[in-house]
Amino acid sequence: QVQLVESGGGLVQAGASLRLSCVVTGLPFRNYHMGWFRQAPGNEREFVAAITRGAPVTYYSDSVKGRFTISRDNPKNTVYLQMNRLNPEDTAVYYCGASTVAGATYRTRHQYYNYWGQGTQVTVSS
Secondary structure (H helix, E strand, O other), rough: OOOOEEOEEEEEEOOOOOOEEEEEOOOOHHHHHEEEEEEEEOOOEEEEEEOOOOOOOOOOOOOOOEEEEEEHHHHHHHEEEOOOOOOOOEEEEEEEEEEOOHHHHHHHOOOHOEEOOEEEEEEEEE
16 A cells, blocks of 8 residues: 655744655655645645656756755655745645656656645745
């Protein structure tokens, strides 16, 4: 049974930092590209960051570039999202996804991720 379990969300003030974790079980983690997406009420799921399998390459949305860092620890089957200088626009439910689809084009598109976690809420107050 495949499971992706996110943790680390919470309520913080603007300017604070959070580190999200996503532990993956039931699949060969090192063979999957991993991504973080977020969804605010009334909005579509939005790409945040992705990291490829193998010699990892990272991708970021323009809105988080320079503030967020994605990383992975293959022996721990875990992907992380370090979020710094948070602002109220970062408020959303954050989801991690796992993908086997090759190609940089697909890293930012949630339709090409095979598995998802249940999400963790991040709320940033002004």
